[in-house]
Amino acid sequence: MIVQIGKESHAWTRADLEGKLAGYARVLIDVGTGDGRFVYRSAGAHADTYCIGVDPAGERMREVSWRAGRKVARGGRPNALFVVASVQALPEELTGLAHTLTVNFPWASLLSALVLPEAPVLEALRRLVRPGGELIALLNQSVFDDRPYAARLGLPELSDAQVEEVLRPAYRAAGFAIRESALVEGDMPHQTSWGQHLTLASGRRTRLLTAEAIG
Incomplete structure (x- = not known):
């Protein structure tokens, strides 16, 4: 690597x-x-x-x-x-190492892969995590709330129903059991430069998604 x-x-x-x-x-x-x-x-x-x-x-x-x-x-x-x-x-060198895998405010292809979702990417992420480890993803919910904009990006609605009906079974098939999906207003659980940029404007919302590596 x-x-x-x-x-x-x-x-x-x-x-x-x-x-x-x-x-x-x-x-x-x-x-x-x-x-x-x-x-x-x-x-x-x-x-x-x-x-x-x-x-x-x-x-x-x-x-x-x-x-x-x-x-x-x-x-x-x-x-x-x-x-x-x-x-x-x-890199194969990272296989099975992570106790915690984080994906903070992804964009472009990575964001699409997490929410469509795309099995090859989820499976690749799963390979990084040891059994019992956790995935923590912070997603810019405001992008999905603006439906005309999200549609131009080819992104689906990111609702609680979408998480339960589409993401949960797809993540489980890839080896992740979703434990929590919650909307966070205001301060994030942790800060990133890009995340701070995204949430400076009032009204920005973040979806916190956590999952456990199984199998």
Whole structure:
């Protein structure tokens, strides 16, 4: 797999990664991590967790991966890693590692894959998570509430009925049992740069979707 470290990218094996994981109690993987700041903050807040951000745009992670590589006294995060990959080609090296898998305010193809939903993408995400691990997804509900706009994007209605009748069986078939689907007004359970941008305007709503990895 390709790892972003500042301006440079490096090829890592599973053995390279396992060497870094030694001594950490948990692994968090954030797919579609964008600029990586959520992973950087999570690594700082949870010293016992190894936090991995995954995004196809390595250049967007340059700054935060450089900061993470500094000495701890200068803001370094030895428990943070940034991997260059798309959800359509997730590295095998990450298989079965995540205690927690997060998808924060996805857009474009990743958003469509979660809500249509698309079985190959759900199955690829499931492969990242160990049995009993959790998926936490934050979705911009306001996009779906604007039906003309959502229709132009090819997105379905994202209602409680849609979650129960369409998402729940599809997620279960992929190995995820949905545990919660809730609308959140105002502050998010956790913040991301993109999420803050989306929710600055009043009236924005977020759907929190959680699921357990089964099978």
